Amino acid sequence: MRLETVVLGVGLVSLVLGATAQKAVPDQPKGIAAALFAKASEDDYVGAETCAGCHAEHVAEFKNSGHAAYSNDPRAPLSKRGCEGCHGPGKFHLDEEHPENVAFTKLSAKESNAACMRCHAETMSQSQWHRTSHQQANLACVSCHQIHTNTPADEKLAKAKIASVSSPLVVAKPATKKLLKADEVTLCSSCHQAESAQFRLNSHHPLPEGRVTCSDCHATHPTNKARKTVDIVKEKCASCHAEHTGPFVFEHDPVAGLTGDGCAECHRSHGSHNPKLLKSFSRGLCASCHTEKTTTHYPGRTCWSAGCHVALHGSNSDSRFLKP
Amino acid sequence: MTRIERATGMKQKSRALVALLSLGCLASIAGAQNEPPAAAPDEPAVAERKGPVLEVGWGDWNLRGSDTFFRRYGGPARGFFIKDFSHLLTNDAASYRASWDVRGLPQDDHWMNGTVVLNYGRTVLQGWSTKSEFTDSSPFTMPVSEQKAVEVLAKQRLTHDAAVTLRYSMEQKDRYLEAPRPERHQRTRYLDLNAQGAVAGGQGGVGYTDFRYWDRTDKRPDTQVQRWTAHYDRNLTPTIDAGGSYAHSRITQTGSPNSTVESYALGAGWQMSDRTDLSFAFKHDKIEVPVVRNSYVRERITAGGRLVHRLGAWTANVGYTHREAERVRADRSFVDVPIWDKTDVRLTGKLGEGLRMTIRGTYEHLRGRPVMVMADTRSTYWDDNRTFQAKVDKTADRFGAYGSVTYRAQRNTLRDVNIKTTAFNLGGTFDASSSLSFFGEVSSEKTDATGEGVQNRNFDAFFPSSRVVALGASYGFKPEFSLTATYTQIGTDNVNPMFERGGNYKGRFLTLGLVHRTKQGNEFGVLFAPWHYEDKTDASVNYAASVIALTGKVKF
Incomplete structure (x- = not known):
C-alpha cells in the first residue's frame, strides 16, 4: 500500500495548500457570462417585459418551463432573475455592446456550461462537472436540456423515434423528464448507438419496455445519484437485485464486486443474445473460469438450472452454492 | 371457455373495433378534405397546451x-387503457406549478407521477407509483410475477445555492421462477436524506441513506445498510480544483x-x-x-490520472488506473494482493464536415495472481483484458450514418483460456423528403473462444454468434x-450441444403505426404489431402475436 501513502500525501498537501492559499477563489464560473454579470449594475437589468417586446414567443413558452418558477422569484438577485438571469443584462443587448449577450447555442460548451453553473451549485460545481466524461467529450448542458419550453421536444423528434429501442407497444412507461430534449432512451441513444443496439438483443434489461431507464443506473451529474443505484459494498445493481447482494457467508468471488468486474464478470448490463443477460451460453460461462469442470464434472445442462449450484450468487449455508 | 375460443372471441371484438374505428378514420379524412390546408408535416400545427391531455386506447394481443x-x-x-392523462397547472407569476401524469390505468401495468412546485421553486414535492407484471421465461405455465414501487421526493431549497x-421508495417484488428455483417475495426500502450546496466558496454536502431488504420467504436474512456520506x-486557484468525499456504511443482517x-x-x-486538462482520482475502501x-x-x-489535450478539432484522452486489493484467502492462510494496471486511450475528432471519428482502446493487466483455495488452485482471474473500439459518425442535412467496430479480448494464461469477441454496429437515417424518413441498423457479434478441457480446445459451442x-x-x-413502421429481426447461430432453450432462436417483430392529428392537436392512432418468436430447440416457448392498439388523444 505504498502508492496509497503517496497519493494520500499528495491529496492532503493539496488540501492544506488549498485551505491556506491566500488567493483561493470561490467556486465561480469563468467565461463570457461571468464577465457580463460581473460588470453589470442594477440599472443594466431591463426586465422580462422589455424582452417580450421583441421575443414574445420565447417569453410566452418560457412560462411553462420548469425554470420559470426559479427565475420569477422576487427574492432572487436581479442577476438570476427572468430572461436576464441566463442571457445577461438586457441593457448591454439593447446598446449593442454585446448584441448576442449569452447566446447558449453560439457559445463553446465550456462557456455555455459555465453560464448554467452560476445557479446549479445545489446539484454540482463546475469543477465536479469538469471531471466527468461528458465534459471531456465537450458536451454542453444544452446538448441534452432544453430551457424554454416544458413540452418535450420529442414531438419535434418524431423521425428519431423510428430509431429508438423504446417499444411503442408499452403504455406504462415514464414520461419525458422535465427540461430534457427527448425521452431518455431516444436522447442517450442518439450518441450511444452501439449501447442502445444491445437493448434489441433477445435478453435485455427491460428498458424498451419502460421498466427501467438510462438514469436508473447511470448518474450523468456527478453528485446526483442514479435513481436505482445503491452505492454500497457491491455497487450499482443492489437496488433492484438486493437478493443477490449479500454479504453472504459464502461469497462467489466475482459477485462479491470487490474484485474483477463484479456482476459484470458474468452479465452484460444492457443486453445479450444469451439468456439472463449472460456473457456466454449455458455451462460455458462457468467453464471459462472453472476450466477443470468443463467436461469431467457432470456434463449435464447449465450448472445452476440442472438443480445443483442453485445459489450461484452466494450462499449462507453451502460453500459450493448447492443451496441458498 | 378454451384458450382458442377466448382468442377467437378477442379476434371478433378486435374486428368489430377495427371496423368502427376505420369508419371514424374515414370520416376524419372526409372532414379533413373540407378544412383549410394544415401545416407541413415537419411543422405540425400543435395547439398551445393549456388544459389537460387525455389519451385513451384499447388493445389486444391476439x-x-x-x-x-x-x-x-x-x-x-x-x-x-389510459395511454396518457396529464395536466400542468401554473399561475402567471409561475410562483407555483402542479402537474400529474397517469399512464396505463386501469391496466395492471401502470406508471403515475404527481409533482407540486411551490414558493417559486423553493419547495418541490414529487411522487411516483409504478406497477409491472411479467413472467419468468419458462415453457411452463407460470403465475404472473409483479413489481410494485412507490417513491416520494421532497426538496427544499434553503438558499438559491x-x-x-429527502427521497423514499418502497419496492415490492413477487417473482415466480421455473423449478428448481424457489419463488421470491421481497421488499426493499430506500430512504435518502441529502443536504448540499455552495459552502465556503466551494460545493459541499452531507447525506444519510437507509436501505433495507426483507425476504418474506425467510430464505435470506433481512438486511439493513446505513450509509453516512460527506463531500x-x-x-483552489482559477485553474486548480480539488475535492474529497467520505462514506461510512454499516450492514446489519x-x-x-x-x-x-x-x-x-x-x-x-x-x-x-x-487546451490541456490534467486530473487525478484516488479511492480507498x-x-x-x-x-x-x-x-x-x-x-x-x-x-x-487522466490527461486531456485538445488540438484543433481533435481531443486526445489518456488515462491510467491502478487498482489493488487485499484478498484474504478462503482458508485464512494468506492475503493475496492482486493488482490491476489499466491504461486507456481515446482519440476523438473531425475528419471532415459533419464527420466524426472516435478511436478508443483499453489494456488491463493483472499482477499478483491470487491462489484459489479449491482442488485446482490456479487463479480464475483474467490476466489481460483488452478492448478496442473505432467509431465513425456522419451527419448531413438529409442523412446521418454511424458505424462502430468493437473488439474485446480476455485471457487467463494459467488456464489457457482466450475469449475474443468482435462486434459490428452499422446504421443510419435518411430523409428522402420532408415527409419521408428511413432508418436502418445492423449489428452482429462473433466470439472465438478456446480453453483447456474442452474438446479440441474449442469453446465456441458456448459462445454463439x-x-x-x-x-x-416514417411517412x-x-x-x-x-x-x-419499424421492423426488428434477431437470431443466433449456436452449436448448442445440450439442445438448451435460448440458444438457437429467431425473432421477427414488425410494428406499424398510423396517426391522424387534427389542427387542434387531437390525435387518433392505430398500432398493429405482428410479432413472431421461434426457438429451434424448444418449441414450447414459441409465440406469434398480432398486437393491435387503437388510441385517441384529446387536448382540452
Whole structure:
C-alpha cells in the first residue's frame, strides 16, 4: 500500500495548500457570462417585459418551463432573475455592446456550461462537472436540456423515434423528464448507438419496455445519484437485485464486486443474445473460469438450472452454492 | 371457455373495433378534405397546451403460443387503457406549478407521477407509483410475477445555492421462477436524506441513506445498510480544483455480526491551459465483513490520472488506473494482493464536415495472481483484458450514418483460456423528403473462444454468434397523417450441444403505426404489431402475436 501513502500525501498537501492559499477563489464560473454579470449594475437589468417586446414567443413558452418558477422569484438577485438571469443584462443587448449577450447555442460548451453553473451549485460545481466524461467529450448542458419550453421536444423528434429501442407497444412507461430534449432512451441513444443496439438483443434489461431507464443506473451529474443505484459494498445493481447482494457467508468471488468486474464478470448490463443477460451460453460461462469442470464434472445442462449450484450468487449455508 | 375460443372471441371484438374505428378514420379524412390546408408535416400545427391531455386506447394481443415468453419483460396493454392523462397547472407569476401524469390505468401495468412546485421553486414535492407484471421465461405455465414501487421526493431549497432533499421508495417484488428455483417475495426500502450546496466558496454536502431488504420467504436474512456520506469540492486557484468525499456504511443482517465499509476519495483537476486538462482520482475502501467465511477483499484502492489535450478539432484522452486489493484467502492462510494496471486511450475528432471519428482502446493487466483455495488452485482471474473500439459518425442535412467496430479480448494464461469477441454496429437515417424518413441498423457479434478441457480446445459451442437487423420508416403521406413502421429481426447461430432453450432462436417483430392529428392537436392512432418468436430447440416457448392498439388523444 505504498502508492496509497503517496497519493494520500499528495491529496492532503493539496488540501492544506488549498485551505491556506491566500488567493483561493470561490467556486465561480469563468467565461463570457461571468464577465457580463460581473460588470453589470442594477440599472443594466431591463426586465422580462422589455424582452417580450421583441421575443414574445420565447417569453410566452418560457412560462411553462420548469425554470420559470426559479427565475420569477422576487427574492432572487436581479442577476438570476427572468430572461436576464441566463442571457445577461438586457441593457448591454439593447446598446449593442454585446448584441448576442449569452447566446447558449453560439457559445463553446465550456462557456455555455459555465453560464448554467452560476445557479446549479445545489446539484454540482463546475469543477465536479469538469471531471466527468461528458465534459471531456465537450458536451454542453444544452446538448441534452432544453430551457424554454416544458413540452418535450420529442414531438419535434418524431423521425428519431423510428430509431429508438423504446417499444411503442408499452403504455406504462415514464414520461419525458422535465427540461430534457427527448425521452431518455431516444436522447442517450442518439450518441450511444452501439449501447442502445444491445437493448434489441433477445435478453435485455427491460428498458424498451419502460421498466427501467438510462438514469436508473447511470448518474450523468456527478453528485446526483442514479435513481436505482445503491452505492454500497457491491455497487450499482443492489437496488433492484438486493437478493443477490449479500454479504453472504459464502461469497462467489466475482459477485462479491470487490474484485474483477463484479456482476459484470458474468452479465452484460444492457443486453445479450444469451439468456439472463449472460456473457456466454449455458455451462460455458462457468467453464471459462472453472476450466477443470468443463467436461469431467457432470456434463449435464447449465450448472445452476440442472438443480445443483442453485445459489450461484452466494450462499449462507453451502460453500459450493448447492443451496441458498 | 378454451384458450382458442377466448382468442377467437378477442379476434371478433378486435374486428368489430377495427371496423368502427376505420369508419371514424374515414370520416376524419372526409372532414379533413373540407378544412383549410394544415401545416407541413415537419411543422405540425400543435395547439398551445393549456388544459389537460387525455389519451385513451384499447388493445389486444391476439396471442398464439407461449404467454410466458411473450410477457417475460412485461406486456402491451390489453383491453381499455389510459395511454396518457396529464395536466400542468401554473399561475402567471409561475410562483407555483402542479402537474400529474397517469399512464396505463386501469391496466395492471401502470406508471403515475404527481409533482407540486411551490414558493417559486423553493419547495418541490414529487411522487411516483409504478406497477409491472411479467413472467419468468419458462415453457411452463407460470403465475404472473409483479413489481410494485412507490417513491416520494421532497426538496427544499434553503438558499438559491443550497437544498435539502429527502427521497423514499418502497419496492415490492413477487417473482415466480421455473423449478428448481424457489419463488421470491421481497421488499426493499430506500430512504435518502441529502443536504448540499455552495459552502465556503466551494460545493459541499452531507447525506444519510437507509436501505433495507426483507425476504418474506425467510430464505435470506433481512438486511439493513446505513450509509453516512460527506463531500466537499472547491476551486483552489482559477485553474486548480480539488475535492474529497467520505462514506461510512454499516450492514446489519439478522443473525450475523455487523459489517462495515469505510471509504474516502480524493480528486483534483488542473486546467494547464485552454487546451490541456490534467486530473487525478484516488479511492480507498476498508471492508470488514465478519459474516463471510470464504475469501473476501478487506481493503482496496483505486488511483489514477487522466490527461486531456485538445488540438484543433481533435481531443486526445489518456488515462491510467491502478487498482489493488487485499484478498484474504478462503482458508485464512494468506492475503493475496492482486493488482490491476489499466491504461486507456481515446482519440476523438473531425475528419471532415459533419464527420466524426472516435478511436478508443483499453489494456488491463493483472499482477499478483491470487491462489484459489479449491482442488485446482490456479487463479480464475483474467490476466489481460483488452478492448478496442473505432467509431465513425456522419451527419448531413438529409442523412446521418454511424458505424462502430468493437473488439474485446480476455485471457487467463494459467488456464489457457482466450475469449475474443468482435462486434459490428452499422446504421443510419435518411430523409428522402420532408415527409419521408428511413432508418436502418445492423449489428452482429462473433466470439472465438478456446480453453483447456474442452474438446479440441474449442469453446465456441458456448459462445454463439448473433445478428440484429432493425429497420424503420416514417411517412407523412398527408399533412395530418403519419405512418411509421419499424421492423426488428434477431437470431443466433449456436452449436448448442445440450439442445438448451435460448440458444438457437429467431425473432421477427414488425410494428406499424398510423396517426391522424387534427389542427387542434387531437390525435387518433392505430398500432398493429405482428410479432413472431421461434426457438429451434424448444418449441414450447414459441409465440406469434398480432398486437393491435387503437388510441385517441384529446387536448382540452
